[in-house]
Amino acid sequence: MVQSLRVSYVRAIITFTLVGYARGFPTFQWPNPQLAYADSQLYEGSMGILVQDCAPRDNTTIPAQWLRIAYHDMSTHDIDNGTGGLDTSIQYELDRAQNIGKGMAESLNDFKAFRIAAPFFGMADTIALGAVFAVAGCGGPLIPYSAGRVDATVAGPETVPEPQQDLASHTEAFRRQGFTPTEMIGLVACGHTLGGVRQSDFPLVVTDPEEDVQTFDKTTNFDNAVVSEYLQNTTQNILVVGPNVTTRSDFRIFSSDGNTTMQRYVDLLSSYTFSETCQNLIERMINTVPSGVTLSQPISEPFNYVISEPLLSYRNGTLAMATTLRVINPSDNPSRTITMLWSDRQGSFCPSSGCTSPSTSTQQVVFSLIGNIQGLTGERYSFNATINATTSISKFWFKINENEGSDPVIVDNGGSGFVIGQDTVFIDNSRSENVILSSSFNEYRKVVVAVRGDASSSVSITSSDPNSAASTPPYVLIIITTNLQLDETNPAEGVFTFFTANVSETVNFLSITGDVGGSSYTQDNFDMTVVNFPFVST
Numbered sequence: 001m002v003q004s005l006r007v008s009y010v011r012a013i014i015t016f017t018l019v020g021y022a023r024g025f026p027t028f029q030w031p032n033p034q035l036a037y038a039d040s041q042l043y044e045g046s047m048g049i050l051v052q053d054c055a056p057r058d059n060t061t062i063p064a065q066w067l068r069i070a071y072h073d074m075s076t077h078d079i080d081n082g083t084g085g086l087d088t089s090i091q092y093e094l095d096r097a098q099n100i101g102k103g104m105a106e107s108l109n110d111f112k113a114f115r116i117a118a119p120f121f122g123m124a125d126t127i128a129l130g131a132v133f134a135v136a137g138c139g140g141p142l143i144p145y146s147a148g149r150v151d152a153t154v155a156g157p158e159t160v161p162e163p164q165q166d167l168a169s170h171t172e173a174f175r176r177q178g179f180t181p182t183e184m185i186g187l188v189a190c191g192h193t194l195g196g197v198r199q200s201d202f203p204l205v206v207t208d209p210e211e212d213v214q215t216f217d218k219t220t221n222f223d224n225a226v227v228s229e230y231l232q233n234t235t236q237n238i239l240v241v242g243p244n245v246t247t248r249s250d251f252r253i254f255s256s257d258g259n260t261t262m263q264r265y266v267d268l269l270s271s272y273t274f275s276e277t278c279q280n281l282i283e284r285m286i287n288t289v290p291s292g293v294t295l296s297q298p299i300s301e302p303f304n305y306v307i308s309e310p311l312l313s314y315r316n317g318t319l320a321m322a323t324t325l326r327v328i329n330p331s332d333n334p335s336r337t338i339t340m341l342w343s344d345r346q347g348s349f350c351p352s353s354g355c356t357s358p359s360t361s362t363q364q365v366v367f368s369l370i371g372n373i374q375g376l377t378g379e380r381y382s383f384n385a386t387i388n389a390t391t392s393i394s395k396f397w398f399k400i401n402e403n404e405g406s407d408p409v410i411v412d413n414g415g416s417g418f419v420i421g422q423d424t425v426f427i428d429n430s431r432s433e434n435v436i437l438s439s440s441f442n443e444y445r446k447v448v449v450a451v452r453g454d455a456s457s458s459v460s461i462t463s464s465d466p467n468s469a470a471s472t473p474p475y476v477l478i479i480i481t482t483n484l485q486l487d488e489t490n491p492a493e494g495v496f497t498f499f500t501a502n503v504s505e506t507v508n509f510l511s512i513t514g515d516v517g518g519s520s521y522t523q524d525n526f527d528m529t530v531v532n533f534p535f536v537s538t
């Protein structure tokens with residue numbers, strides 16, 4: 001698997017170089033729901049909305065709250081036995097004094113509201129993504145993002161460092177979490193450039209009852225002011241100069257090596273810049289996971305040539321298949337044409353060069369905060385091919401022609417094409433519906449599954465719904481398996497029979513299993529966020 005990813009990566013680079021692209025963005029072998037989804041959350045997701053301009057909340061900032069929860073969640077890691085790490089165990093640890101602060105539940109509420117969680121992307125991946133957005137939203141470095149964390153379902157050990165503990169305890173806590181004494185200095189400074197200490201949470205630290213939040217430094221942004229103010233002796237950081245000497249943990253940590261490390265972060269000639277140090281340390285922090293958990297390759301640029309879920313529908317002897325192709329940083333060329341090509345399943349209908357379908361429309365990609373910081377542009381080309389339902393489709397690919405004399409670029413998923421594994425059981429995009437109840441304006445989705453078989457077939461769907469019914473953490477993905485019924489409003493047509501079930505409008509992924517004529521067919525992780533089911537109201 002890893003091997004084939006590498007191969008296609010190298011291929012992609014070579015292709016781009018040959019056709020004279022200024023830089024080659026990586027690509028991946030489709031299908032890969034995890035990488036596709038991580039990319040889409042990072043580059044087109046909406047998380048940035050809440051952290052843009054280091055957005056304030058509760059007299060601190062939303063990014064400060066998101067970064068703190070990531071650290072506290074990860075704090076359960078034990079390098080000696082490989083347990084704990086960033087695994088969302090924090091959701092089961094909120095009643096502990098060491099996790100005090102309304103920012104914790106508020107952050108989890110934010111994450112739930114984004115409805116990001118999916119079968120291959122849990123709350124732990126979401127917390128890690130939140131840390132990346134938090135740092136970026138406050139003007140800090142862009143942290144490469146990997147997905148693949150595994151969500152815990154129970155609390156971890158009570159191992160978050162606390163301000164009244166001595167230096168030896170903190171050094172040991174960070175060693176256990178996987179960080180050297182020098183890295184401890186860095187990571188605490190990187191964390192404490194955002195936010196501050198709340199009087200109501202730590203009355204023995206912030207002793208002035210008039211204070212609500214005592215910020216760690218005078219700037220809101222992610223910068224080295226926490227370091228420079230400390231070294232200049234102008235700091236108001238309550239964990240450095242607070243009246244309670246016992247809780248001056250930042251002072252003990254920052255000065256633990258005679259200020260050598262802190263000095264490096266303000267020294268202009270030093271290669272250990274604050275920003276780079278924090279980029280590396282926070283990346284390691286969010287990638288600290290239990291042994292046995294494997295994270296994806298780090299994403300620091302969007303993948304190029306990403307397709308969206310192919311949407312099939314059947315009517316009157318004809319299949320329609322719609323998809324899109326996203327192209328990153330395309331040259332500004334109005335004469336560019338992109339054609340989708342496909343092969344049939346019988347090797348008889350399409351010519352050997354493939355059947356063709358031109359793009360039907362083009363949309364500018366709306367990038368996330370992270371994409372905007374990277375200065376990306378992108379276009380998404382739409383296709384909707386009309387396909388003979390008998391000969392059907394086995395795979396598709398694209399030809400990008402700049403019409404400027406250069407050879408066209410073939411986008412064929414590393415040579416294999418984008419393969420339609422089976423066409424026996426699939427969600428029918430034009431027969432399914434978004435149903436709005438006129439009485440309540442509530443909405444649900446009527447999912448219609450087309451089956452190339454008769455009414456003796458059986459179909460079930462497993463849906464994932466990130467919109468947990470719980471109003472307080474823990475928030476857990478709702479997974480429901482439903483057996484479908486014969487759809488009375490879509491009678492059998494041609495060789496197809498239609499089955500149906502209702503699902504919540506917040507369901508984001510569906511996996512379908514059909515037993516047809518004694519064989520089993522599956523469509524896994526069908527992406528409900530890109531469907532365009534017709535709207536009907538009742």
Ligand code: HEM
Pocket residue numbers: 060061063064065067068071100101102103161162163164170187188190191192194195196197198199201202249
């Ligand atoms: C010895 C280690 C540490 C101690 C004793 C410590 C202690 C504290 C305390 C007492 C607060 C105030 C929380 C509240 O008022 O509710 C705080 C806030 C914060 N900590 Fe730490 N911390 C440590 C390490 C870290 C690390 C490694 C990070 C992240 C890299 C971090 C990130 C934050 C952030 C962002 C806030 C501000 C939260 C907000 O404003 O809502 N801390 N820390």
Ligand SMILES: *[C@@H]1O[C@H](CO)[C@@H](O)[C@H](O)[C@H]1NC(C)=O
Pocket residue numbers: 057058059210211212213
């Ligand atoms: C912010 O702090 C002030 C006092 O410093 C307090 O009156 C106010 O309620 C706080 N705001 C929020 C949203 O907590």
Ligand SMILES: *[C@@H]1O[C@H](CO)[C@@H](O)[C@H](O)[C@H]1NC(C)=O
Pocket residue numbers: 078081083157
């Ligand atoms: C690993 O260490 C942690 C912290 O010391 C402890 O709570 C946990 O029980 C240990 N787990 C195993 C499997 O030994």
Ligand SMILES: *[C@@H]1O[C@H](CO)[C@@H](O)[C@H](O)[C@H]1NC(C)=O
Pocket residue numbers: 164204205244245246247
């Ligand atoms: C200082 O903080 C420690 C630890 O929280 C606490 O035990 C002690 O009573 C505090 N001292 C004062 C004077 O508030």
Ligand SMILES: *[C@@H]1O[C@H](CO)[C@@H](O)[C@H](O)[C@H]1NC(C)=O
Pocket residue numbers: 233
């Ligand atoms: C730092 O400032 C404090 C008061 O803010 C003062 O007591 C202390 O002497 C100063 N230290 C240095 C090294 O200037």
Ligand SMILES: *[C@@H]1O[C@H](CO)[C@@H](O)[C@H](O)[C@H]1NC(C)=O
Pocket residue numbers: 230231232233255258259
């Ligand atoms: C480190 O810097 C702080 C803040 O300026 C100062 O109070 C402290 O004495 C310094 N420690 C050493 C060992 O230089």
Ligand SMILES: *[C@@H]1O[C@H](CO)[C@@H](O)[C@H](O)[C@H]1NC(C)=O
Pocket residue numbers: 316317
């Ligand atoms: C079905 O296709 C046939 C021939 O391809 C056409 O004559 C007929 O009008 C179509 N029916 C509908 C409902 O589109």
Ligand SMILES: *[C@@H]1O[C@H](CO)[C@@H](O)[C@H](O)[C@H]1NC(C)=O
Pocket residue numbers: 317348349388389390391
């Ligand atoms: C679809 O393909 C089959 C098999 O090649 C052929 O018999 C049929 O006429 C085609 N249908 C249409 C509408 O072209």
Ligand SMILES: *[C@@H]1O[C@H](CO)[C@@H](O)[C@H](O)[C@H]1NC(C)=O
Pocket residue numbers: 311313320321322384429430532
């Ligand atoms: C593709 O075209 C078919 C037939 O014209 C239509 O039913 C279907 O909704 C279209 N798909 C999309 C995603 O637009």
Ligand SMILES: *[C@@H]1O[C@H](CO)[C@@H](O)[C@H](O)[C@H]1NC(C)=O
Pocket residue numbers: 485500501502
């Ligand atoms: C879907 O919901 C509608 C309206 O409540 C209901 O009439 C229909 O029977 C439901 N369909 C299935 C398959 O449960």
